[in-house]
């Protein structure tokens with residue numbers, strides 16, 4: 001049996017190696033001159049391989065279609081990924097904050113090397129600098145892959161072409177085109193885990209904040225909320241809580257990343273204090289220093305760079321003295337500290353996004369095997385499927401788990417067809 005895997009990224013490499021190890025003849029088509037170009041840039045060059053968590057926790061971090069991954073996740077869990085890399089593939093791993101698992105070397109290149117070695121030892125052949133252009137189907141069955149250089153007959157075709165983000169890595173959404181050409185439904189791909197473009201914080205770029213809360217309000221309703229770190233950029237806001245909110249709100253953005261008009265990002269600079277407690281804190285500051293100006297007092301509650309923005313949001317003058325500030329004005333200050341509003345324009349584009357939301361509709365695939373329901377012998381694995389998760393190693397875990405599910409299914413169908421042939425001799 002011959003399997004052709006399109007794409008030597010995370011999912012494609014693992015799927016190919018696992019197939020070849022089970023005795024399948026495997027050819028991988030990779031458009032780049034090397035494997036794992038995107039893997040190389042993961043985790044800021046350190047590659048957050050997976051997350052040291054149980055399966056329910058992993059599933060809870062999947063934003064789109066967690067139920068689809070249920071079977072694959074139990075078939076190849078985060079612990080299985082850790083065992084594979086640190087055991088069989090000989091890559092020493094370490095676990096950091098939030099269960100994030102990295103190579104001890106802090107080098108994503110070591111993850112790539114481990115997978116390349118696994119492919120080599122298992123007997124996978126990789127065709128570099130060759131771009132797949134179509135999957136051929138005959139009689140409802142995938143039979144070949146056409147590239148810009150050749151055609152490869154196949155008993156099974158695995159599409160592992162990734163999403164649309166960081167297109168310079170080779171992931172430009174070709175798999176979506178193959179799926180559409182074959183009549184499969186593709187949910188519109190949108191870049192996600194990405195920074196927001198906002199208005200109202202111009203001049204704050206470089207300022208980072210810890211222990212703040214961010215809410216995204218669209219059409220008057222809160223659609224996402226996250227607590228933690230964020231930073232201001234020259235076009236808007238970024239950082240862990242912004243990425244999380246971007247993931248939770250991707251379905252509200254249009255294809256160009258724009259949010260509906262009047263969408264807002266609301267920052268709570270004092271999430272640990274309710275408004276009454278914060279007001280009482282401001283009263284204490286006013287009482288302790290009645291001659292102090294509002295800008296001096298606000299600077300005790302906020303990073304200095306934010307003070308003019310918060311005072312403006314509260315319609316207050318920085319030079320006004322505390323003892324000249326009435327209760328209503330004081331309450332406006334407390335409100336501004338907990339509800340700092342930015343106009344939410346949209347999200348940055350695919351060039352800067354970590355993952356794609358959207359992709360091959362999960363209804364087209366069997367969740368146990370990643371096999372296309374309508375076309376025999378055709379499988380989709382990794383980011384090309386409409387599954388995306390939060391940061392923390394969960395997206396690579398999806399790549400590993402879906403790749404393993406497909407490899408097991410293809411290898412078992414190969415051994416069945418082998419038995420049939422033997423019986424019929």
Ligand SMILES: Cc1cc2nc3c(=O)[nH]c(=O)nc-3n(C[C@H](O)[C@H](O)[C@H](O)COP(=O)(O)OP(=O)(O)OC[C@H]3O[C@@H](n4cnc5c(N)ncnc54)[C@H](O)[C@@H]3O)c2cc1C
Nearest residue numbers: 007009010011031042043048132161162170382383393396
């Ligand atoms: C900056 C950044 C940091 C990230 N960090 C992390 C992290 O630390 N942890 C984590 O879990 N996730 C992380 N991710 C997400 C993670 O990289 C993806 O989830 C993962 O790479 C998806 O694997 P894949 O194999 O499906 O696709 P990819 O890794 O994108 O691989 C697809 C491969 O297919 C090839 N290809 C595409 N089209 C064709 C074609 N027509 N013919 C031949 N070859 C083709 C491409 O060249 C590429 O090699 C990060 C993403 C980015 C952009």
